[in-house]
Structures are given as structure tokens and as C-alpha cells.
Amino acid sequence: QVQLLESGGGLVQAGESLRLSCAASGCTFSRCDMGWFRQAPGKEREFVAGIIRGTGGTYYGDSVKGRFTISRDNAKTTVYLQMNSLKPEDTAVYYCAADSSLGLTNWNINAMDYWGKGTLVTVSS
Numbered sequence: 001q002v003q004l005l006e007s008g009g010g011l012v013q014a015g016e017s018l019r020l021s022c023a024a025s026g027c028t029f030s031r032c033d034m035g036w037f038r039q040a041p042g043k044e045r046e047f048v049a050g051i052i053r054g055t056g057g058t059y060y061g062d063s064v065k066g067r068f069t070i071s072r073d074n075a076k077t078t079v080y081l082q083m084n085s086l087k088p089e090d091t092a093v094y095y096c097a098a099d100s101s102l103g104l105t106n107w108n109i110n111a112m113d114y115w116g117k118g119t120l121v122t123v124s125s
Helices: none
Strands: 001-008 008-015 020-024 035-037 046-051 059-060 069-072 078-083 092-099 121-123
Touching: 001 092, 020 035, 020 092, 020 121, 035 059, 035 069, 035 078, 046 069, 046 078
Parallel strands: 008 121
Antiparallel strands: 001 020, 020 078, 035 046, 035 092, 046 059, 069 078, 092 121
């Protein structure tokens, strides 16, 4: 059973930083593409950032490019999301997700095989 456990959420002011962590267990972490998604109240879940297995190539949603950085530590089976220059519109529940299938991940919500329960990030103005 694959389990993803997010941590690091909280309340911050605009302009501040947070680092989210997602600890994975029960899967061959190095063979999974890992992503972060978020869902704000009343909105659909959206892609934030992703990092692929192997090369560690990274991908970002347009709204977070230049502010957020995703990274992974295969030895610790953990993926991180460093969030800088936070804005009130970044307020959301942030979810970690894993795609263990072969082939390239398209970062579509339906393509992810496993999900964490989420961690709340609140950015005040």
C-alpha cells in the first residue's frame, strides 16, 4: 500500500516562504514521477509542480513559475516544494501525488496513481 504524507503547511503572510514535504512509503520511490497539486476553496484541483524519475526534470504551473521549486531526495523517499514570495492566491490545500506507471507523465490529475491527504497553506495579505 502506497502512502504519501504531506507536512509543512501553515499560515504565513504574503511575501514569506514555506517548504512542504511529502514522505512516501510502500512504493519504489525512485520509479515514480512525483507532483504537487493544490485546490483552493470553490475551485478545481490544479497542477503546481512535478519532478520526474531518472533525470529529475521539473515542470511548473504558470502561476508558480519562478517562485516555487520542487525537488526530491530518493534516499529519503521524500519530495519537497519550496514556496517563496507567497501570495494570498496561493492559499489552498496542497496535495502530493505519485505516478508509478511507465511512460511520460502528463501531470493530469487522472494520471496520478496515489494521493496524499493534503496540507493547508494559508497566505494572509
